[in-house]
Amino acid sequence: MAVRSKGRGSAASSSSAMHELAELAFPERGSASVNARLKQLIGFGERLGMTAGDTTRLAIASLQALDQHGQLQPAIDDVLERFNAGTITTEFREPMNLYLDRSAVAALAVWLCERCRPAIEVEASPRFDGSMADTNGAPEAQPLTATPGVDAGSAVMTSAARWPERDEEGFPQMTLSVDVWWPGLHDWEPATITASITPSLAFADENFTLLIHQDGDSQPARVQSVWLVMRDELPEPIPVYELRGSTWDGDDDAHRFNFLVVSTSSWLPELHDFLATRWASKGLSPTGPEQFAWPRLGAARPPLRASSD
Numbered sequence: 265m266a267v268r269s270k271g272r273g274s275a276a277s278s279s280s281a282m283h284e285l286a287e288l289a290f291p292e293r294g295s296a297s298v299n300a301r302l303k304q305l306i307g308f309g310e311r312l313g314m315t316a317g318d319t320t321r322l323a324i325a326s327l328q329a330l331d332q333h334g335q336l337q338p339a340i341d342d343v344l345e346r347f348n349a350g351t352i353t354t355e356f357r358e359p360m361n362l363y364l365d366r367s368a369v370a371a372l373a374v375w376l377c378e379r380c381r382p383a384i385e386v387e388a389s390p391r392f393d394g395s396m397a398d399t400n401g402a403p404e405a406q407p408l409t410a411t412p413g414v415d416a417g418s419a420v421m422t423s424a425a426r427w428p429e430r431d432e433e434g435f436p437q438m439t440l441s442v443d444v445w446w447p448g449l450h451d452w453e454p455a456t457i458t459a460s461i462t463p464s465l466a467f468a469d470e471n472f473t474l475l476i477h478q479d480g481d482s483q484p485a486r487v488q489s490v491w492l493v494m495r496d497e498l499p500e501p502i503p504v505y506e507l508r509g510s511t512w513d514g515d516d517d518a519h520r521f522n523f524l525v526v527s528t529s530s531w532l533p534e535l536h537d538f539l540a541t542r543w544a545s546k547g548l549s550p551t552g553p554e555q556f557a558w559p560r561l562g563a564a565r566p567p568l569r570a571s572s573d
Contacts, residue, residue, distance in 0.1 A: 339377070371544045
């Protein structure tokens with residue numbers, strides 16, 4: 265993302281703006297819960313290259329658009345139109361498009377929709393149809409047009425730069441010990457997922473790969489089209505995510521699967537945020553194509569045991 269100079273626009277947002285955002289984003293919640301959620305929102309904005317004040321201003325505009333349209337993609341279109349026109353400004357009344365990439369605007373809208381407006385279905389828009397058409401198993405996409413000089417692929421690569429590991433070639437990687445469950449398992453089972461990012465040689469984009477390994481597997485399952493969906497409605501002591509993936513076996517149709525994932529590692533939420541930003545930058549749904557509109561997992565899951573980092 266295009267990141268503003270630290271010498272400008274680094275002041276925290278005004279208390280009145282924060283109060284407006286809190287009432288709009290998290291109505292009918294206790295002050296302690298609201299403060300924690302606002303802190304998460306500001307932290308996500310910082311990872312997208314925004315100051316606290318600019319995150320607040322853009323979040324207010326995005327939430328108002330979500331409430332007006334009731335669908336994610338029309339809301340994103342509305343906010344991006346105002347963003348491109350320069351009418352969404354920084355704390356210092358400068359056009360925000362001088363400092364931010366369009367994909368950051370879309371990523372923040374996705375974050376807000378998922379956490380603050382969960383009743384809005386992101387799949388409702390035809391631009392989020394996610395047809396499984398190309399030979400790599402990834403949905404065809406019309407990427408959002410980035411700010412001049414900043415492409416969506418480089419922006420996503422930048423957001424992965426702080427990942428805790430590097431592969432043998434020095435590119436970002438993270439390895440997580442997780443517990444997984446899907447219907448048919450009697451208990452949560454341990455697994456390891458490894459996410460890695462490398463630059464694409466053919467396109468202005470990045471190559472994302474996720475390896476899933478369970479005890480007894482001869483080799484990890486390799487997945488390139490993967491989504492993580494927050495499952496806040498599942499009452500567990502740690503966050504629960506639903507991993508949705510798609511693989512291709514030669515000329516056969518794509519094999520699609522989903523299962524629940526938990527981990528005490530803070531890097532699992534980081535991976536979720538990265539993937540949401542990645543799909544939003546491509547103009548696609550962060551929850552996956554419509555083929556994943558299956559009955560939601562979790563009703564018959566066993567008690568959750570402690571998950572390792």
